[in-house]
Amino acid sequence: MSLVRIICPNGHLGFAPLKIDSFLRGVDANPDFIAADSGSDDIGPVPLGSDTSTSPEVWQRQDLEAMLLAARRIGVPMIIGSSGDTGTNSRVDRYVAMIKELAAKHSLAPFKLGYFYSEVSKERVRQAIGSSEPVLGLDGRESLSEKELDATDRIVAMAGVHPFRQLLEEDCDVIIGGRSSDCAIFAAAALHRGAAEADAYYLGKVLECASFCAEPYGAKETVLGAIDDGGVTVTAMHPDQRCTIASVAGHAMYERSNPYDEFVAGGRLDMRDCHYTQIDPRTTRVTGQRFEPAKRVRVKLEGSGKVGERFVGLASVRDPYTIANIDAVIAWAKAQVVERFGADGYELHFNIFGKNGVMGDMEPVKTPAHELCIVVQGVAPTVEMAEELCMTGTRQLFYARLPEVKGTAGGVAFVLDEVLKASPAYRWTVNHTLAVDDPLELFPTHTLTVGA
Amino acid sequence: MTKLSELAKTIRSKNAGVDKITFDIIFTDRAIYKKVLASQAVTAAKISSLYGIAQERIADFVEYDPGCAIKFTIYRNAPSGSAGDSDIFGAQQYAPLLDIDVPV
Numbered sequence: 001m002s003l004v005r006i007i008c009p010n011g012h013l014g015f016a017p018l019k020i021d022s023f024l025r026g027v028d029a030n031p032d033f034i035a036a037d038s039g040s041d042d043i044g045p046v047p048l049g050s051d052t053s054t055s056p057e058v059w060q061r062q063d064l065e066a067m068l069l070a071a072r073r074i075g076v077p078m079i080i081g082s083s084g085d086t087g088t089n090s091r092v093d094r095y096v097a098m099i100k101e102l103a104a105k106h107s108l109a110p111f112k113l114g115y116f117y118s119e120v121s122k123e124r125v126r127q128a129i130g131s132s133e134p135v136l137g138l139d140g141r142e143s144l145s146e147k148e149l150d151a152t153d154r155i156v157a158m159a160g161v162h163p164f165r166q167l168l169e170e171d172c173d174v175i176i177g178g179r180s181s182d183c184a185i186f187a188a189a190a191l192h193r194g195a196a197e198a199d200a201y202y203l204g205k206v207l208e209c210a211s212f213c214a215e216p217y218g219a220k221e222t223v224l225g226a227i228d229d230g231g232v233t234v235t236a237m238h239p240d241q242r243c244t245i246a247s248v249a250g251h252a253m254y255e256r257s258n259p260y261d262e263f264v265a266g267g268r269l270d271m272r273d274c275h276y277t278q279i280d281p282r283t284t285r286v287t288g289q290r291f292e293p294a295k296r297v298r299v300k301l302e303g304s305g306k307v308g309e310r311f312v313g314l315a316s317v318r319d320p321y322t323i324a325n326i327d328a329v330i331a332w333a334k335a336q337v338v339e340r341f342g343a344d345g346y347e348l349h350f351n352i353f354g355k356n357g358v359m360g361d362m363e364p365v366k367t368p369a370h371e372l373c374i375v376v377q378g379v380a381p382t383v384e385m386a387e388e389l390c391m392t393g394t395r396q397l398f399y400a401r402l403p404e405v406k407g408t409a410g411g412v413a414f415v416l417d418e419v420l421k422a423s424p425a426y427r428w429t430v431n432h433t434l435a436v437d438d439p440l441e442l443f444p445t446h447t448l449t450v451g452a
Numbered sequence: 453m454t455k456l457s458e459l460a461k462t463i464r465s466k467n468a469g470v471d472k473i474t475f476d477i478i479f480t481d482r483a484i485y486k487k488v489l490a491s492q493a494v495t496a497a498k499i500s501s502l503y504g505i506a507q508e509r510i511a512d513f514v515e516y517d518p519g520c521a522i523k524f525t526i527y528r529n530a531p532s533g534s535a536g537d538s539d540i541f542g543a544q545q546y547a548p549l550l551d552i553d554v555p556v
Contacts, residue, residue: 041467041469041470041532042466042467042532042540042541043533043540044532044533044537044540045470045531045532045533045534046533138469138471139469139470139471139472139511139527140471140511140527141471246461246478246480246519246520249516249518249519249520249521250462250476250478250519250521252518252519253474253476253478253516253519253521253523254466254476255466255467255468255474256468256474257468257469257472257474257511257512257525258512258514258523258525259514259516259518259519259521259523260514260516271518274518275518276518302470307534307535310535347535347536349535349536351536351538353538357538358538358539358544358545358547359538359539359544359545359547359548360529360538361504361505361529362503362504362505362545362548363548364502364503364504364548365548375538377535377536379535425534425535426533427530427531427533427534427535428470428471428531428532428533428534431469431470431471431531
């Protein structure tokens with residue numbers, strides 16, 4: 001008999017739509033919760049900094065609709081974390097609005113909606129910078145400085161299980177979360193049902209990306225996770241997929257530095273002694289996980305700051321002599337930019353696809369391809385400057401002066417004789433942790449009744 | 453000599469946070485996994501040489517027995533998605549691993 005059963009239909013709700021057939025199979029299996037993560041820092045710093053979603057609203061709405069209707073039909077809570085790709089307040093508000101609209105559209109009976117925010121004010125972070133507990137850097141970063149904080153536009157804190165548990169204790173039927181640790185979304189539900197921390201967090205770890213823990217590869221399919229007798233089981237819901245020892249153990253490694261540790265606000269899941277058993281063709285059981293509570297709760301912060309406005313240009317090369325001398329061509333274009341704009345106050349980037357374009361300096365293949373595509377990015381304080389900067393860097397590739405080139409009518413090919421306005425450039429300014437006395441401090445919760 | 457791509461089931465790369473890229477080489481056959489380990493064809497030193505990076509840039513290098521996998525993680529030169537970054541997800545940095553010769 002399972003203590004708790006949770007289905008997860010999507011590893012990043014909104015980024016690509018869930019697959020409905022395996023989702024409905026999961027719903028038919030009568031789970032206790034339907035839950036999904038909707039965010040990631042994989043998408044780069046632009047959505048957080050500019051407070052936008054990278055996912056189309058129609059895809060977000062479609063998945064929320066499928067999950068909401070199923071959850072209300074079988075009468076179980078639905079939980080979403082990291083709403084709208086970034087979990088900023090505006091994304092939480094947008095998801096709350098969508099839930100209200102969907103409830104009205106389908107004339108759903110009244111239910112309790114809980115939501116929480118996770119944006120952190122720069123002033124709150126500034127206080128910590130000057131305190132006895134600095135804002136510690138992750139992944140080799142130094143402690144956060146006021147200068148980097150000043151360069152930041154928006155900060156979200158990454159919730160652990162605490163706000164989700166708070167809203168579950170208030171009997172919420174639907175929970176819309178701000179930025180959250182992926183695994184906390186599921187762990188909170190399991191803890192609410194009395195699961196041990198180690199099993200709850202492992203369950204969250206294995207479910208967070210839906211069918212990424214199954215094989216053969218096929219994303220956006222539903223998987224079902226359960227906890228029973230001190231173990232976690234995970235079962236693929238797509239008829240052609242299996243959760244195998246290899247696929248589940250392999251997933252423990254996914255997207256983290258090492259395969260043994262998963263850090264959340266409040267502790268560390270230790271997977272060193274995990275033991276995997278195949279219990280039926282589509283199900284693997286996991287035991288041996290441990291959880292070590294943190295002595296001091298430190299919450300991860302993500303922050304993004306604007307670098308400038310951005311345009312992108314494209315140019316291609318086929319002449320083998322030009323390809324052999326491509327560095328001189330780029331140097332010419334850069335020199336023309338310096339002549340016009342000076343040496344600093346902007347960023348100009350050339351990604352040369354066909355010559356280390358994807359891997360940069362780490363590329364072991366040193367011979368360029370027979371044709372190259374150059375992506376030019378110009379980043380500057382104003383739209384006008386960024387456009388002209390990028391145009392100069394792109395068009396001057398056409399006029400680069402190579403002493404022995406045979407083709408003297410134009411040095412590159414253009415797909416477009418223009419440069420394209422891109423999203424402004426942002427960068428990750430904050431990848432740090434902040435100590436808190438109250439794990440709910442940064443995540444204010446709210447509830448309301450939705451429906452007829 | 454056999455190519456690593458013929459021995460491993462999965463060879464992939466992906467962001468591990470905004471400052472790192474992590475690489476997974478996963479085998480389905482434990483005996484082959486053990487042989488690859490014993491061959492010393494994939495070590496931190498080999499990765500450093502293959503990618504032309506200092507060993508200090510390798511944050512972790514783990515032989516992960518429960519998953520029959522070798523996993524290593526490197527620091528990025530700049531955070532993911534910075535202007536000029538050509539691989540925001542870090543998803544295409546594994547290709548040089550495919551052709552590693554393994555003496556098995």
